[in-house]
Amino acid sequence: LGDGMRASIAARELAVASCLVVGRPRFCGVVDAGWTTGNGTGLMDSNTERLAFAAVGLRLEVRAGVSPALGIRAFVEASQRLTTTRFLVDDQPVWTSPAREVWIGVGGFLRVP
DSSP: OOTTOEEEEEEEEEEEEEEEEOSSEEEEEEEEEEEEEEEEESSTTOOEEEEEEEEEEEEEEEEEESSSSEEEEEEEEEEEESSOOEEEETTEEEEEOOSEEEEEEEEEEEOOO
16 A cells, blocks of 8 residues: 555454363364454545454363462464455455464453352
8 A cells, every 4th residue: 555545454253162171171162253344544435344254163272270260271273264354455455364363372261150
């Protein structure tokens, strides 16, 4: 894109997982759904578009309790998109969603009775 022209991309998603617990590891099936928003600024035809997407994946997760209510989790997740999101500027793609993704993460969790 040239001077003053810009494209921004943002995604919002919700993931639902169902896990099989075998000892300490959790093996999970994951379904993701959401939308991707693309916005062009400074273009001849500047507009905003929202496109829905869906993905399925697998997650391997390990959890460790820090206290009765708090814990830490580490995971690796691989997903396959069922839809492709692509944003065009002057009929040229400026962004295309990846077909496959791998995520590695560490985070906390809260146990609610």
